Amino acid sequence: MSDEIDELEEPTGDGGAGSGAEDVPDTEFQRLLEKLHTEHNFDFRQYKELSLLRRIRHRMAQLHVTSFATYIHYLDRNADEYKALLDVILINVTSFFRDPEAWNQVRETVLPRLIEEAASNQSLRIWSAGCSSGEEPY
Numbered sequence: 001m002s003d004e005i006d007e008l009e010e011p012t013g014d015g016g017a018g019s020g021a022e023d024v025p026d027t028e029f030q031r032l033l034e035k036l037h038t039e040h041n042f043d044f045r046q047y048k049e050l051s052l053l054r055r056i057r058h059r060m061a062q063l064h065v066t067s068f069a070t071y072i073h074y075l076d077r078n079a080d081e082y083k084a085l086l087d088v089i090l091i092n093v094t095s096f097f098r099d100p101e102a103w104n105q106v107r108e109t110v111l112p113r114l115i116e117e118a119a120s121n122q123s124l125r126i127w128s129a130g131c132s133s134g135e136e137p138y
């Protein structure tokens with residue numbers, strides 16, 4: 001694999017991944033995000049850019065890839081790499097209550113209204129679709 005990556009590396013500094021979180025993402029980084037969106041239906045445009053950069057650079061470092069252009073080319077040639085990249089980008093945490101502010105909003109605003117509406121049915125069903133694995137019924 002490293003020979004394949006060495007073969008792909010560009011000798012110029014264009015499209016570099018950089019090393020610091022303060023680096024401004026280049027067009028190749030934006031191209032990578034667009035590729036994930038159009039080809040794999042993952043839209044990371046609303047994610048925190050510095051977090052994305054850090055996570056993607058971490059994956060690139062594992063492969064000894066130093067530029068986004070090279071990494072995009074590697075993705076094109078290695079279909080399994082998308083899963084590895086998504087595993088690095090996505091939060092694979094199954095802690096259901098990891099965002100207390102959201103749960104305060106549910107407790108104070110959403111649940112009272114649902115309970116009021118469900119009073120006539122005497123039934124309220126809730127599905128935990130937002131969990132990492134989707135398996136935790138609370």
